[in-house]
Amino acid sequence: MDSSSSPECVHELLTNKRKNGNSSEDSRMGWRRFKKESNTGSSVSTTLKLYEDPWKIKKTLTESDLGILSRLLLAAGSVKRHILPVLDGEDARGVESEEGIQVRVWDVDTKSMHQLLLKRWSSSKSFVLIGKWSQDFVRRRELRKGDEIGFYWDPYSSLFNFCVLKRANRP
Structure with missing residues (x-):
């Protein structure tokens, strides 16, 4: 030093x-x-970091995330970076397949558990959460276009944690 x-x-x-x-x-x-x-080569950082943001996958909701298809589109890069590496081999292969895998989703805000299917969407090479997305999240949580949501995969509990991070302005 x-x-x-x-x-x-x-x-x-x-x-x-x-x-x-x-x-x-x-x-x-x-x-x-x-x-x-x-500043002459010191290896000591004076940057204060209070915590690491756990919400690795953040998304501002669009009309297509809220529509009749009942699916949430997730960016392929985020899933490949933050989820696939912590899944066991069989589950990772399942996510990449057309069949997908069932995943539990813990709603941190309401302390409720839900089931969705995570899979690669062949038409766009992105990933989707499908199943009761509209019923369990969009309608129940009154999600709207512009709301920001966050997810992170908890490898110890083998589930997603979900949170509404920011609400869009309401009319």
């Missing part, structure tokens, strides 16, 4: 600032010096 970014260096800078008075010029000079010293 670069000594200029060590906790001792930060402590020394703050201590010197207190000893020498707290004029705005001293503060600016001390801060500039610290920034310059800390």
